[in-house]
Amino acid sequence: MQSRACAVTVIVLVLLGFVLDLAVYPQEMARFAVARIVTSIGVLAGLGMLYTAFGRRHVHAVTFAWLTLPQLMIAWMIHVTQGEVSLFYAGIILTLFAVGTLFPVGYMYTLGYGLLTLTLYWIACVARPQGVTDHAQFLFHSTIILFSVAASTVYTFYNERGRRQLFDLKEELAQKNDELERTNRSLADIKGQMLQQEKMAALGTLSAGLLHEVNNPVNFCLMAIEVAREEPAAKGSPMLLECLEDAREGMLRVQYIVSDLKTFAYRNEHVDGSTFLLERALDAAVRLVSHETKGIAIRRDLAGETLVRGDEAAIVGVLINLLSNAALALRKGPTPAPEILIASREEGERLRVTVRDNGPGIAPENLQRVVEPFFTTREVGQGLGLGLSISYSVIERHGGHLAAESQPGEWTRFSFDLPRAGGER
Numbered sequence: 001m002q003s004r005a006c007a008v009t010v011i012v013l014v015l016l017g018f019v020l021d022l023a024v025y026p027q028e029m030a031r032f033a034v035a036r037i038v039t040s041i042g043v044l045a046g047l048g049m050l051y052t053a054f055g056r057r058h059v060h061a062v063t064f065a066w067l068t069l070p071q072l073m074i075a076w077m078i079h080v081t082q083g084e085v086s087l088f089y090a091g092i093i094l095t096l097f098a099v100g101t102l103f104p105v106g107y108m109y110t111l112g113y114g115l116l117t118l119t120l121y122w123i124a125c126v127a128r129p130q131g132v133t134d135h136a137q138f139l140f141h142s143t144i145i146l147f148s149v150a151a152s153t154v155y156t157f158y159n160e161r162g163r164r165q166l167f168d169l170k171e172e173l174a175q176k177n178d179e180l181e182r183t184n185r186s187l188a189d190i191k192g193q194m195l196q197q198e199k200m201a202a203l204g205t206l207s208a209g210l211l212h213e214v215n216n217p218v219n220f221c222l223m224a225i226e227v228a229r230e231e232p233a234a235k236g237s238p239m240l241l242e243c244l245e246d247a248r249e250g251m252l253r254v255q256y257i258v259s260d261l262k263t264f265a266y267r268n269e270h271v272d273g274s275t276f277l278l279e280r281a282l283d284a285a286v287r288l289v290s291h292e293t294k295g296i297a298i299r300r301d302l303a304g305e306t307l308v309r310g311d312e313a314a315i316v317g318v319l320i321n322l323l324s325n326a327a328l329a330l331r332k333g334p335t336p337a338p339e340i341l342i343a344s345r346e347e348g349e350r351l352r353v354t355v356r357d358n359g360p361g362i363a364p365e366n367l368q369r370v371v372e373p374f375f376t377t378r379e380v381g382q383g384l385g386l387g388l389s390i391s392y393s394v395i396e397r398h399g400g401h402l403a404a405e406s407q408p409g410e411w412t413r414f415s416f417d418l419p420r421a422g423g424e425r
Contacts, residue, residue: 007047009098010070011040017091025081032077039073042066064113070095071117075124083125084138092117093148100152107157114149121145214254221251275421278306278315278344278351285319292327293340301343307421308351310398315418318391318402322355322414325388329359329412350400350417361408370404391416 014036021032046066049055055062071092078086096117100110121142125132132138225248234240279302286298308315323340330338341356362370370388388402395402400417 006098007043007066010067010095011043013091013094013098014039014043014070014073020087020091024087028077028081035073035076039069042069060109064109067095067099067113068116071120075120078121079124079128083128083130084132084134084141089121089141089145092121092145096145096148096152100156101159106160107153110156111149111153114145114152118142118145118149218251218254222248225251274312275307275309276312276315278302278308278353278418281312281316282319282342284316285323288316288320289323289327292324296327296330296338296340298323299339299341301341303344304346305420305422306344306351308418309421310418311394314394314397318394318416319355321388321391326355326357326359326412330357333360335359346420347417349420349422351420352415352417354413354415356411356413358411361410361412362404362406363408367404367406 017036018029018033021029025032043066046062046069049062049066050059074088074091074095077088077091078084081088096114099113125138225244228234229241229244229248234244279300282300282302286293319342326340330340335358337358339358341354343354343356345352392402395416395418398418400419402414402416404412404414406412
């Protein structure tokens with residue numbers, strides 16, 4: 001845009017010189033008109049070259065070339081008219097200022113252009129047949145041109161520095177915008193974490209209340225069921241005994257649910273220093289879910305030492321939940337050769353445990369929500385959506401993190417880490 005503006009300005013100044021030709025040198029009007037038109041065409045051609053592949057590769061050289069055309073024209077006019085006395089030196093000065101103020105070039109570029117212009121003026125005057133006749137006028141005009149070169153160079157220097165500062169400010173602004181965007185993403189993550197913390201805290205308060213309010217009536221019911229089972233009438237009726245057993249199992253199930261909810265009430269407490277073998281906890285978990293995993297191959301790949309620190313019962317509960325969820329997904333698939341792989345690897349002072357199944361996977365929109373309390377994709381009545389939330393809380397109390405990965409239609413993998421017993425030594 002600035003190149004076009006400079007070119008248009010130079011062409012306008014060159015063509016307006018017709019008026020000066022008419023006023024001062026009317027006898028030279030014809031050939032001066034040809035010179036001005038040819039120069040204007042040359043400037044346009046030079047500007048057009050900047051839009052070619054060659055011009056883009058040599059933009060400074062091409063620009064310098066077409067900017068020199070008006071100075072060559074004026075120097076020739078000075079040479080063929082009155083030399084150092086010619087009024088055309090004013091045209092040289094106008095071109096210098098046009099280049100210095102309109103063209104986005106460096107100050108060294110402007111200085112070089114100005115010195116070339118001064119040299120052309122000297123050649124135009126000295127090369128005349130009679131040479132320089134009025135040395136005072138020659139010195140005066142040369143000084144004025146030199147002052148114009150200096151002024152144009154100084155202006156270009158500060159203009160260039162201003163452009164550089166503007167570029168730096170734009171770059172700094174872009175960096176600040178990137179930092180602000182990262183900060184906004186961090187704030188969004190923190191907001192999500194705080195929301196999760198609030199959910200957990202609310203659930204902890206709820207579970208503490210449920211523990212007190214539900215346990216007492218459940219215990220009363222269990223006591224009444226045990227008394228009823230000892231009655232002769234109950235012992236003499238298999239149907240009644242079966243009903244009482246069903247009622248007892250239902251009350252125990254309520255107790256288990258409330259007991260699981262206790263995890264949220266104590267989620268910020270540190271686990272004790274007791275140790276246990278992960279493979280022993282895994283054995284217990286596999287036995288407890290054997291009725292759910294029937295017909296599903298369960299493979300193990302436990303590498304190295306599996307002695308860890310923490311709450312064994314709670315970790316058994318986590319493994320039960322992960323195995324149960326995997327079995328449910330495999331049956332829901334269905335999967336031709338259902339399989340669950342439990343693996344462990346030592347990672348410094350932590351033991352990384354993974355539970356992977358080859359089931360249908362988890363939809364991407366649900367993957368980040370699987371540990372939210374009460375979030376479930378099961379049908380109503382098949383789960384409260386608390387299993388993974390409780391497991392997440394248990395692993396967090398052990399200083400670890402429960403994470404889910406999945407490839408829909410191929411596999412799902414849950415992983416968590418526990419403190420190794422050897423890590424404290």
